[in-house]
Amino acid sequence: MTLRKHRLCGAIASALIMGTVGFAGTAAAQDSASPAPQQQPTELDRVEVTGSRIRQASIETSNPVIVMSREQIQKQGFTSVGDILQNITTTGSPAISRANALSSGEEVGGQYVDLRNLGPQRTLVLLDGKRLGIASNGYADLASIPTVSVERIEVLTDGASAIYGSDAIAGVINIITRKNFDGLEASGYVGQYGQGDGQVQTYNFLLGSTGERSAITFGAEYTKEKPVYARDRDFSFSGGGPWHPYPDLDPITGEIRANGWSGNTDVGRIRTSTGDWSLNPGADPGSLANYHAYGTGANFDLANPNQQMFLRTGIERRSVFATGSFDFTDKLRLNVDGLYTHRETLQQIAGYPFSSDSYNDGGRILWSADNVYNPFGEDARFWRRTSEVPRQTNNELTTYRFSASLEGAFDIGEKSWNWDVGYVYNQNKGAQNGTGNLFIPNARNALGASFIDADGVARCGTPDAVISGCIPWNPALPFGQAGAGGLTGNGALQDYLFLPTHDTSETTTHIYSLNLSGALWKLPAGDLTMAIGYEHRKEEARFEPDALKQSGLSTDLAGGVTAGGYSLDEFYLEFNVPILADKPFAKELTVDVAGRYSDYDTFGDTTKSKVGLKWRPIEDLLVRGTYATGFRAPTLGDLYGGSSQSFEFYTDPCDTSFGSAALNPAVAARCAADNVPTDFRQIASGGTVASGPNSQSDWPFVVTSNADLKPETSKSTTLGVVYSPSFVEGLDISLDWWKIKIEDVIAAETMTSILNRCYVLGIASSCGSFTRDTDGSVGTSQGEIYDATVSLVNGGYQETAGYDFNVRYRLPETSFGNLTIDWKTTYVDYWEYKRDNEAVTPVEQKNGWSVDGNAYFRTRSNLSLDWEYQDFGATWGVRYYSGLKEACAYDVGNAEYGVPPGGPECNKPNFSSPYTNIQPSDESGSNTFHDVQVRYNAPWNATIAIGANNLFDHEGNYLYTSPNSDFGMYGGFDIGRFVYMKYSQRF
Numbered sequence: 001m002t003l004r005k006h007r008l009c010g011a012i013a014s015a016l017i018m019g020t021v022g023f024a025g026t027a028a029a030q031d032s033a034s035p036a037p038q039q040q041p042t043e044l045d046r047v048e049v050t051g052s053r054i055r056q057a058s059i060e061t062s063n064p065v066i067v068m069s070r071e072q073i074q075k076q077g078f079t080s081v082g083d084i085l086q087n088i089t090t091t092g093s094p095a096i097s098r099a100n101a102l103s104s105g106e107e108v109g110g111q112y113v114d115l116r117n118l119g120p121q122r123t124l125v126l127l128d129g130k131r132l133g134i135a136s137n138g139y140a141d142l143a144s145i146p147t148v149s150v151e152r153i154e155v156l157t158d159g160a161s162a163i164y165g166s167d168a169i170a171g172v173i174n175i176i177t178r179k180n181f182d183g184l185e186a187s188g189y190v191g192q193y194g195q196g197d198g199q200v201q202t203y204n205f206l207l208g209s210t211g212e213r214s215a216i217t218f219g220a221e222y223t224k225e226k227p228v229y230a231r232d233r234d235f236s237f238s239g240g241g242p243w244h245p246y247p248d249l250d251p252i253t254g255e256i257r258a259n260g261w262s263g264n265t266d267v268g269r270i271r272t273s274t275g276d277w278s279l280n281p282g283a284d285p286g287s288l289a290n291y292h293a294y295g296t297g298a299n300f301d302l303a304n305p306n307q308q309m310f311l312r313t314g315i316e317r318r319s320v321f322a323t324g325s326f327d328f329t330d331k332l333r334l335n336v337d338g339l340y341t342h343r344e345t346l347q348q349i350a351g352y353p354f355s356s357d358s359y360n361d362g363g364r365i366l367w368s369a370d371n372v373y374n375p376f377g378e379d380a381r382f383w384r385r386t387s388e389v390p391r392q393t394n395n396e397l398t399t400y401r402f403s404a405s406l407e408g409a410f411d412i413g414e415k416s417w418n419w420d421v422g423y424v425y426n427q428n429k430g431a432q433n434g435t436g437n438l439f440i441p442n443a444r445n446a447l448g449a450s451f452i453d454a455d456g457v458a459r460c461g462t463p464d465a466v467i468s469g470c471i472p473w474n475p476a477l478p479f480g481q482a483g484a485g486g487l488t489g490n491g492a493l494q495d496y497l498f499l500p501t502h503d504t505s506e507t508t509t510h511i512y513s514l515n516l517s518g519a520l521w522k523l524p525a526g527d528l529t530m531a532i533g534y535e536h537r538k539e540e541a542r543f544e545p546d547a548l549k550q551s552g553l554s555t556d557l558a559g560g561v562t563a564g565g566y567s568l569d570e571f572y573l574e575f576n577v578p579i580l581a582d583k584p585f586a587k588e589l590t591v592d593v594a595g596r597y598s599d600y601d602t603f604g605d606t607t608k609s610k611v612g613l614k615w616r617p618i619e620d621l622l623v624r625g626t627y628a629t630g631f632r633a634p635t636l637g638d639l640y641g642g643s644s645q646s647f648e649f650y651t652d653p654c655d656t657s658f659g660s661a662a663l664n665p666a667v668a669a670r671c672a673a674d675n676v677p678t679d680f681r682q683i684a685s686g687g688t689v690a691s692g693p694n695s696q697s698d699w700p701f702v703v704t705s706n707a708d709l710k711p712e713t714s715k716s717t718t719l720g721v722v723y724s725p726s727f728v729e730g731l732d733i734s735l736d737w738w739k740i741k742i743e744d745v746i747a748a749e750t751m752t753s754i755l756n757r758c759y760v761l762g763i764a765s766s767c768g769s770f771t772r773d774t775d776g777s778v779g780t781s782q783g784e785i786y787d788a789t790v791s792l793v794n795g796g797y798q799e800t801a802g803y804d805f806n807v808r809y810r811l812p813e814t815s816f817g818n819l820t821i822d823w824k825t826t827y828v829d830y831w832e833y834k835r836d837n838e839a840v841t842p843v844e845q846k847n848g849w850s851v852d853g854n855a856y857f858r859t860r861s862n863l864s865l866d867w868e869y870q871d872f873g874a875t876w877g878v879r880y881y882s883g884l885k886e887a888c889a890y891d892v893g894n895a896e897y898g899v900p901p902g903g904p905e906c907n908k909p910n911f912s913s914p915y916t917n918i919q920p921s922d923e924s925g926s927n928t929f930h931d932v933q934v935r936y937n938a939p940w941n942a943t944i945a946i947g948a949n950n951l952f953d954h955e956g957n958y959l960y961t962s963p964n965s966d967f968g969m970y971g972g973f974d975i976g977r978f979v980y981m982k983y984s985q986r987f
Contacts, residue, residue, distance in 0.1 A: 019744050048129065050154040050174040051530035052592065053163060054517050054576050055418055062592055062612030062624045062921075064718055064736045064804065066090065070178075072751040073150065075866065075875045075933055078948040079189055079202045079223060080317075081150065081175065086972060087879060088172070089684045089826035089860040090157050090804065094118025095139065097971030098313045099351045100964065104557060105644075106430060106505045106543045106637075109315065109345030109395030110141035110648040115157065115170040117831060117856055118799055122632055122712075124160070124168040127175050128337070131164075132405055133426030133509045136562050137637035138167065141428070144341040144399040145249025146319035147203035147852020148799065151178040157804065158739065159716030161630030161865045162594040162610035165535070165570055168740060169714045170956060177325050177337070179209030181217045183987040187598035191980025194953060198312060200980070216324040219251045224505055227314035227346065230306040233960055233975060236967040238304045267301050267478035269294045270367070272382040278476075285476045286375050303479070305350030308390045311967060312975060317343045331409045335452050339401040346394050349966075351387035351479075352437055352555050354449075357688045357780050358699060365440070372458050373474035381688055386793035387479040388487040391436030398426045405476035411622035415527070417518030423511065430505035430543075437556035439499045439548070446473035446497060458485065471496045492594070501546035501556060507636075510538045524587070527577035527886070540565035541636040545644075552645075557700055568633075570589035572596040588616040598631075602639065603710050606631055622722040624736075630714040638746055638792055641705035646700050648749035648790065649853070651693040652682040653759045654783065658693050660760050670759045674767075675774040676783040687780045690724050693887045694752070694961065698780065701751065701770075701788040710794055716740045720804075730810035737803035744794040745833075750852070751788060753835045763838060796834040796841070803827045817869030825861040850886040855963035855970050858882045876946075881973075885911075886961040888920040925958035929974050945982040950974035 027810035048055050051063035066088060078084045086094055092114040096103050112120040121138030124131070132140045153175050160168040189202040192647035204221035230236035270277045276294035278301045283290035294301055323337040356365045366379040374380065405422030417511035450460045460470030471493045474485030482489045487497075490591040517531035531747045543562040552558035561596035574594035580586040592612040599605040610628035617623065654671035656679055661668040672678065682690035683698050720736030749769075769789055807823045831847040844851075848858040859882040911921035933947030956973035964971030 001381075002519060003028075004511070042348075050126075050129075050172060051156045051160060051163065052576070053515065053533065053572070054529050055531075056167075056529065058575065060614070060622060060722075062590075062614040062626050063160075063889075064157050064624070064720055064738070065151075066157060068150055068153040068155075068757045073147070073153070074945075074982075074984075075864075075873075075935075076877070077191065077931060077933060079147060079200055079225075080111060080143060081145045081147060081153070082113060083115045084147075084649045085142065085153065085155070085173065086111075087862070088155065088720040089654065089824050089862055090115055090155065092856075093854040093970075094972050095120040095964075097964045098315075098964055099311060099969070099971040101310050101313065101347055102911070102966045105137075106344075106432075106503075106562075107135050107139045107141075108347065108393065108432070109143075109343065109397060110139065111143040112139050113142060113173060115155075115173075117854060118170040118740065118742065118783040118800070120425075120740070121635060122167060122169040122973070124164055124166075125175070125340075126164070126172060127401075128177055128403075129174060130422070130424050130513075131426075131509065131511060132175075132400065133428050133507060133536075134539075134635075135428065135507055135637075136505070136543055136635060136641065138632075138635035139825075141343075141397065141399070143315065143317060143343050144319075144339070144397070144401075144428075145175055146204065146317070146321060146341070147202075148206055148219050148221045149177045149319075149321050149339075151176045157631040157736075157738065157763045158278065158626055158718050159628040159714055160610070161608045161714075163572065163574070163597045165537075165596060165598055165764040166631060168709070169632050169712070169716070170740065177321070177323060178206065178208075179217055179325070180210045180215045181206060182210050183208065185984065186980065188985075189980060189982045191978055193228065193975070194979065195232055197232055198226055198976075198978070199226045199712045200978075210882075213327040214325065216322070218322045219320070221317070221319045223315070223317045225315045225400050227310045228312040228975060230309040230967060231309040233311055234307055235955060235969050236309075236311050238306050243759065253530060256623075257313055267297070267303075267384075268476040268570050268884050269301065269383040270376065270444065270476055271383075272376050272378055277376075279478060281478070282481060285373065285474060288375050291476075297301070303350070303387060305353075305387075306967070308348065308350040308387060309966070310346075310348045313345055315345045317341060333407050335407065336404045337402075341399040342396070344394065344396045346392060346458070349391045349436075351385050351390050353385045353685060354438060354475075354555065355698065355780075356381045356442070357687060357778075359629060365444050365447060367475060368448045368450075370454055371447060372450040372472055373476070382474045382475050385479070386436075386438065386487060389494055392434065392881060394433045396432070396581065397428055397430045397431070399430075401425065403578075410487065412518075415519040415521070417516065419516045420514075422513045422515075424509065424513075425511075426509040427509045428505070430503075431579050432503040432505075434501040434503075434546075434556060436498060437501070437554050438497050440553045440555065442470065442497055442499075443473070445470045446493070447475065451711075462685040469496065473497065483683060499548060499554070501548050501554070503543070503545045503549065503625075505541075505543040507539070507541040509540075512536045523578055525581035528578070529576045531572075531574045531938070535570045535572075536567070537570070538567040539636060541640075543637075543642075557645040557647070559644035559755065562637055562641045563704075564636045564640030566600055566602045566633075566639075568598055568600045570596060570598045583616045586615070587619055588614065590614045598633075600633060603633070606711060620723060620725050621723075623720075624722070625719040626717070628716050630716060632712040632714075632746070634711065635903070638705055638709050639707050643702055643704045645700035646703050646752045646790075647685060647696050647699075648788075649694045649696050650755065651695070652680075652690075652785065653755050654680050655682040655690065656680055658690075660756075663920050664760070666762075667759050670762065671783075673969065674772055674783075676772065677781075680783040681781070683780045683784045692960070696779050697751070697785070699784075699786045701790055703748055704789060704791045706792040709792060710744060712742050712746055712794070714740060714742045728809075729812065732806075732808045734804070734806045736804045737801070738804065739799075741797060741799040743797045744793055745796055745798055747796075747831040747835075749789050749835070751785075751790060753841075754788070754790070757841065761838070761841065793836070795836040798831075800831040800847075801829045803829070817867055819874075820864075820866045822866070823861070824863075825859065827859050828856070833854050838946045846880070848885055848960040848972070850884045850959055850963040853961075853963060855884055855959075855972070857884065872934075872936055874934045875932070879929045879931070881927045881970075883923060883927075883957075883968075884959065884963075885921050885923045886959060888922050888960070904929075922960065924959060926975065927954065927956045929954055941986045943984045947980055947982075949978040949980075951977060953977040 027377040049457045095112040114120045115123045125140035156172040161354045186205040192199040202223045206219040265986035267278045277291040278294045319341040325335045344525045369378045376938040403424040407420035458472045464485035477486030515533035519527040545559040577591045595609040597607045608629045612626040615623045654676045684690040685697040718738045722734045724732045757763040771787040773779040773784045778787045805825045809821045811819045833844045846856045863878040909920040930951045931949045935945035
């Protein structure tokens with residue numbers, strides 16, 4: 001055997017990339033294998049297909065594999081690998097979607113894919129069969145891969161820890177890059193939303209040369225996607241998000257108002273012994289006569305934070321990559337490739353909702369009676385959104401990747417063997433620069449005692465003890481009104497109060513591997529083949545927040561240093577055993593068995609296995625199935641992550657409006673025993689009463705890692721059929737059933753779960769993780785939770801099952817051209833979660849719900865109609881999402897908004913929920929998006945395409961739980977009609 005590429009090696013690749021979702025193109029393989037006229041058949045090279053280490057000529061295995069060819073990718077209007085994968089039916093909600101403007105941490109700015117809604121850290125991403133580098137929390141950033149480099153994408157929708165090791169619980173994404181390219185290709189892409197924003201530009205080129213013994217390919221890509229402001233869409237113009245669950249609704253029509261306001265005050269809510277006060281618009285803040293009772297002014301004296309928020313963050317990427325190979329002999333080849341990517345993302349959210357009650361170190365931050373600008377004559381508490389300085393975070397990540405392998409071939413008798421030894425180095429270096437958060441000591445000084453000096457200048461402190469560099473602040477002056485001590489137009493005060501931060505991160509992966517595969521001996525049904533290999537991997541990570549963040553003296557979330565590493569050694573063994581061939585009811589019967597031993601220097605060792613069956617009773621029908629055990633090792637962030645602060649979303653069962661205490665006397669009694677008032681209302685962000693369940697806390701809670709975590713374990717099963725009837729040429733139908741169960745799930749306990757265990761289930765051990773304000777001296781009101789610790793734990797399980805149904809039909813060629821129908825559907829039968837190992841903890845059924853920040857669609861379906869005629873072509877795509885249920889956002893105190901108790905969105909007020917005893921719920925309908933592209937292959941060797949994603953400008957249902965978004969919409973939905981043009985030139 002040699003390493004030379006036979007003529008039909010390309011035929012295998014063609015058959016592979018033409019495969020439909022869930023199976024690798026049976027009919028396509030048959031077509032491609034037919035020799036061209038007057039050409040002699042050539043023996044097919046063996047290739048490695050995702051899901052097996054054994055090279056084989058057959059591209060159909062026992063594993064269900066989704067394959068997307070470059071041709072299929074080009075017929076879409078998406079410009080990033082992340083967006084392309086997000087739109088296949090097996091993916092779940094996007095992790096840290098670009099509508100998650102409030103998200104923070106090392107991973108922000110990247111693009112991640114979550115198969116089966118099991119979490120992106122449970123999906124293994126490979127680049128040419130080798131692991132992609134990950135962040136300290138196990139996220140693989142797909143934004144680091146330029147689309148111009150992609151030849152095809154293979155998605156294994158099955159557990160594969162026995163083949164690839166940790167993280168392959170939900171499946172494997174293998175991105176295959178372009179190699180052996182001859183010539184020059186350059187492309188440009190420009191598009192924007194119908195509202196005139198969110199412009200996307202992508203420019204790339206690919207240059208390659210293939211000789212007798214060597215090949216080299218070089219490419220580069222630049223992409224810039226501009227942000228979209230929430231104020232430019234009616235569903236996110238105001239309201240929604242974490243501040244208030246309602247958009248501004250007209251009480252008569254129920255429609256969203258275009259001029260409403262919501263959220264925290266922009267004008268300064270000053271609390272004194274006589275009440276709450278706000279300054280009259282444009283008035284002199286030095287006179288008490290110019291103040292009115294808070295809440296009686298225009299727009300309820302509130303701000304609209306959504307006016308400053310990004311609905312969709314922008315991103316800018318620069319990538320350069322190169323691949324090369326050199327054949328020393330016919331049986332010895334060197335492969336080398338490298339990748340450099342720099343991405344930059346800017347987030348913007350509204351100015352900080354500063355509350356004097358939220359910072360109680362050394363006493364509340366009060367507006368001192370001795371402050372030169374305070375006209376009230378007493379120390380005052382206050383709330384004030386600092387809209388003059390929106391919070392911005394510039395996230396940068398630079399990826400350096402290098403891999404090299406030496407591969408060879410040899411024969412033992414008539415049996416062919418392949419071997420390779422390789423090395424992979426991947427480094428991600430990140431930097432986050434933030435502005436818009438206040439430095440608490442400076443804020444305390446600026447609000448404290450001050451005076452006017454002899455030169456008429458306001459100074460902090462007293463004449464005998466001046467605070468150097470300090471500038472007094474007048475929080476009563478509203479946003480947009482200039483004046484002494486105000487933030488508007490006062491750069492010196494802004495610089496004093498708002499200090500920038502700079503966080504850095506670095507993760508490094510080293511992989512050394514050795515693989516051997518080939519045929520042992522011939523059985524009656526074919527060759528018994530095997531693969532064996534060894535891998536040594538070392539992972540290191542460090543995330544270092546700014547010293548200011550670490551100190552906890554900023555309104556930004558405090559965080560500690562994440563630093564650590566681990567190494568492991570792994571051995572795997574795989575056998576492909578042909579049992580029967582060309583027998584009645586057994587044209588083929590093959591068993592594939594694999595096992596992997598992993599030894600970590602953190603938790604110890606583990607062994608996982610997998611068995612697969614491929615049975616073809618007749619030529620037209622393939623039956624396949626797999627059973628696999630898997631695991632996910634704790635990430636470096638799980639083990640060694642520094643404690644960090646987080647404003648958690650939760651539901652307090654002691655709330656007398658929407659909490660369990662309102663309906664359950666036993667819960668109310670436990671709350672009363674903790675000195676919670678009988679009329680207690682949960683306090684949400686900004687010190688306001690929570691408007692509904694799952695509201696964001698007004699105090700930052702502490703989230704900690706756990707060095708004693710052990711791996712998650714999993715069991716996955718698939719069973720499917722592929723039918724390619726010979727009497728209907730070009731038709732392939734597949735149906736696969738799948739089931740995945742993960743035990744000892746690594747997850748942070750939610751505050752809702754902790755509180756429910758304490759008050760609803762009466763588990764006393766859970767009551768020590770939080771502290772309430774028992775007398776009203778700390779928070780906004782008595783009973784408020786102002787301190788809590790949430791830790792990562794192994795506990796409970798996740799289990800999901802469902803079906804993947806796929807139809808691909810390439811109709812016979814006609815005088816009107818060729819038509820191909822591709823229909824892919826994923827139906828989720830159930831998705832359940834048990835949060836811990838307590839017998840009394842209920843199992844949560846999430847399927848069909850928006851809950852815990854994610855959308856669990858029961859059904860996702862994509863239909864593609866592709867037509868080609870000579871040099872013209874067109875593709876019509878349809879993306880379908882089934883409806884969702886969600887907990888109602890309701891509050892008896894919303895009369896000021898014209899919203900009755902239960903809210904107009906609560907269309908199932910008596911629904912019995914699987915999450916709590918009885919939960920009023922809302923059910924929204926399904927959503928369908930249509931995409932279209934038309935193209936022309938010009939005679940000068942160019943392709944011109946124009947298209948529109950979401951052609952009919954469909955707007956998704958308003959979702960009050962804002963799944964994967966900080967606004968009232970699912971973060972994976974289109975936000976408008978997106979029109980684009982592509983031009984590709986080949987030389």
